[in-house]
Amino acid sequence: MATVPQLSRSRTQGPACTAYLWLTVGGMLFAFTAGRWTLAPAAWPAPLFLLRFVRSRRALPGLGLAWLVRYLVAATVTLPGTVAVSGPRYAVSVLLIITAAMVPYALDRLVAVRLPGSASTLVFPCALVGLEYLASFGQTGTFTSLANSQYADLPLVQLVSVTGIWGITFLIGWFVSTVNWAWERGFAWRRVRHGVTVYAVVLAVVLTGGATRLAVDSLGTGTVRVAAISASKRAVTATTGLLTPATVAALESGTATPMQRGAARRAFATLDDDLLTATGQRAASGAKIVGWPEASAVGASVLQEDEGAFVARAIELARQDRIYLEVGLGVFLPGRARPPYLMDESLLIDPGGHVAWTYEKTHLVPFTEQGVVVAGTARLPVVGTPYGRLAGAICFDQDFPSTMRQAGQVSADLLVGPSNDWRAIDPAHAWAATFRAVENGYSLLRPASDGLALAVDYHGRVRGAVDYFTTADRQILTADLPTHGVRTVYARIGDLFAWLCLAALLAMLAIAAVAPGRRGAVRGGPGSVAAQAVAASAPSRRR
Numbered sequence: 001m002a003t004v005p006q007l008s009r010s011r012t013q014g015p016a017c018t019a020y021l022w023l024t025v026g027g028m029l030f031a032f033t034a035g036r037w038t039l040a041p042a043a044w045p046a047p048l049f050l051l052r053f054v055r056s057r058r059a060l061p062g063l064g065l066a067w068l069v070r071y072l073v074a075a076t077v078t079l080p081g082t083v084a085v086s087g088p089r090y091a092v093s094v095l096l097i098i099t100a101a102m103v104p105y106a107l108d109r110l111v112a113v114r115l116p117g118s119a120s121t122l123v124f125p126c127a128l129v130g131l132e133y134l135a136s137f138g139q140t141g142t143f144t145s146l147a148n149s150q151y152a153d154l155p156l157v158q159l160v161s162v163t164g165i166w167g168i169t170f171l172i173g174w175f176v177s178t179v180n181w182a183w184e185r186g187f188a189w190r191r192v193r194h195g196v197t198v199y200a201v202v203l204a205v206v207l208t209g210g211a212t213r214l215a216v217d218s219l220g221t222g223t224v225r226v227a228a229i230s231a232s233k234r235a236v237t238a239t240t241g242l243l244t245p246a247t248v249a250a251l252e253s254g255t256a257t258p259m260q261r262g263a264a265r266r267a268f269a270t271l272d273d274d275l276l277t278a279t280g281q282r283a284a285s286g287a288k289i290v291g292w293p294e295a296s297a298v299g300a301s302v303l304q305e306d307e308g309a310f311v312a313r314a315i316e317l318a319r320q321d322r323i324y325l326e327v328g329l330g331v332f333l334p335g336r337a338r339p340p341y342l343m344d345e346s347l348l349i350d351p352g353g354h355v356a357w358t359y360e361k362t363h364l365v366p367f368t369e370q371g372v373v374v375a376g377t378a379r380l381p382v383v384g385t386p387y388g389r390l391a392g393a394i395c396f397d398q399d400f401p402s403t404m405r406q407a408g409q410v411s412a413d414l415l416v417g418p419s420n421d422w423r424a425i426d427p428a429h430a431w432a433a434t435f436r437a438v439e440n441g442y443s444l445l446r447p448a449s450d451g452l453a454l455a456v457d458y459h460g461r462v463r464g465a466v467d468y469f470t471t472a473d474r475q476i477l478t479a480d481l482p483t484h485g486v487r488t489v490y491a492r493i494g495d496l497f498a499w500l501c502l503a504a505l506l507a508m509l510a511i512a513a514v515a516p517g518r519r520g521a522v523r524g525g526p527g528s529v530a531a532q533a534v535a536a537s538a539p540s541r542r543r
Helices: 009-013 016-030 045-056 059-078 088-101 103-114 117-135 146-150 166-184 189-216 233-242 245-253 258-284 304-321 395-399 401-409 428-440 489-493 496-513 516-523 526-537
Strands: 223-229 289-291 301-303 324-332 342-349 355-360 382-385 388-392 414-416 443-446 452-456 462-467 476-482
Touching (some): 016 045, 016 059, 045 059, 045 103, 088 103, 088 117, 103 117, 103 166, 103 496, 117 166, 117 496, 146 166, 146 428, 166 189, 166 496, 223 443, 223 452, 245 258, 258 289, 258 301, 258 304, 258 476, 289 414, 289 443, 301 304, 304 324, 304 342, 342 388, 355 388, 395 428, 401 428, 401 489, 428 443, 428 489, 443 476, 452 476, 462 476
Parallel strands (some): 223 289, 289 324, 301 324, 388 414, 414 443
Antiparallel strands (some): 223 476, 324 342, 342 355, 382 388, 443 452, 452 462
8 A cells, every 4th residue: 555755844845045946946947038139048948937936836936936036137138119109108018017917827736736737737728828819909019928939949930820829828828837847746757748748749849840831831932122221310409400309299199280280291201201212213123012111200291181192102102113112101180178088000012003991000009009009890801913913011911910810811922011109129020920921821021110110921031131220321121922822721710729728728727616625725835746756756665
């Protein structure tokens, strides 16, 4: 008959100094899981050490300290500058983000210990996916997703063509819970081989399948020369000299006087002329599709009464040079009693001189654009061309998979996504957009001001990249992109994988709720968790 050794609470909890070491290491690693200093390998062990600490302490103190560390790291390292507010509003924003991020740790701490064997390792990844999926319908989309850190691991990234970004989040979370599960059992192979083997096989299949997908696809023979440009820094300097902060504030508030609107007209003309000239130069160099960045302080803007004349000039240029010209354009509306005061548009002009689409940005950046910019209708435009089916979206739209899936559903081959970033989110925000291309099977041309301009194919392979902050004067990107895309499973089934994770999580919560035999593991605190692990791994002794 088997005997179970009786362990003291201090022994089962383990040395406190060791637990706080894991907390410290986890906090340090989280500094490299998002923001400008993202390192893909850090995203795997960072939550592992945090989960290890939470599992080794009493529930409330452990979760509280882990929350505090994550809050401090986010508030001081990963989120400064990414949330466009300051002071108390910034503190509250970080608080909400980090509190939500701790939910999977709380569910794992309270639920996983009630489930048998390696099945308990599924609580954390399912909760992680469920949280990110539900958050994707909020104001920030997938901007804070842990999966964004893996943009450079192309074999792994191919998984999103089936599961969406949620598959990567799941694999990271499952790695964390599986290693912790094995850790609690002293990494005794006889006790952990089944759970570890299952995870290892799944990960190997994913990576092998991704590598094979990259290797067997030759991208066909059809490509088109594309270009993305920004205004020259000389033109920007000249414009800012004419456009005073008071004039900008008056335009954004709808209270600009005729004199201020006249000054704005002269300032905008400087940038607009510069962009039109650069477009002609790119067309002369062989580009068939030329994209401008999103409307911004360094992008094209016009007063509404001048829009027709400006568009006529762009039409004439596209007709003369026989190009498809995507124009990111900010249109300032006349004074009105209440906001919004600005339209953030993308226009596509074809070689025949027709405006193929006029699209207004759908997802507005919290705090800075909401209440100022007119929101679009969430219907992505698509047109057929000799270079494939072209689709369009604007910047922050690309952080919302459910919106961007429209491009995959209509079999878009190339999406032009004008964007405007800023230093705190450069280049992370640009890399995050590449996941949408792989999910939906289109290539992506992403002109960007104040950030990284990108051209990637439908596998996420970079065909061209130029950062605004490293250019001497003008940001010019030229690349050859496929004229065809691929049809993906994700474009057909959407976020089914995320729904399955949510369903599995609810099922595990229900099972845990009716598992009275294991309630002591929860009430007894971390000592009981460790005691069960040691008891499970203790060798049987025959009388």
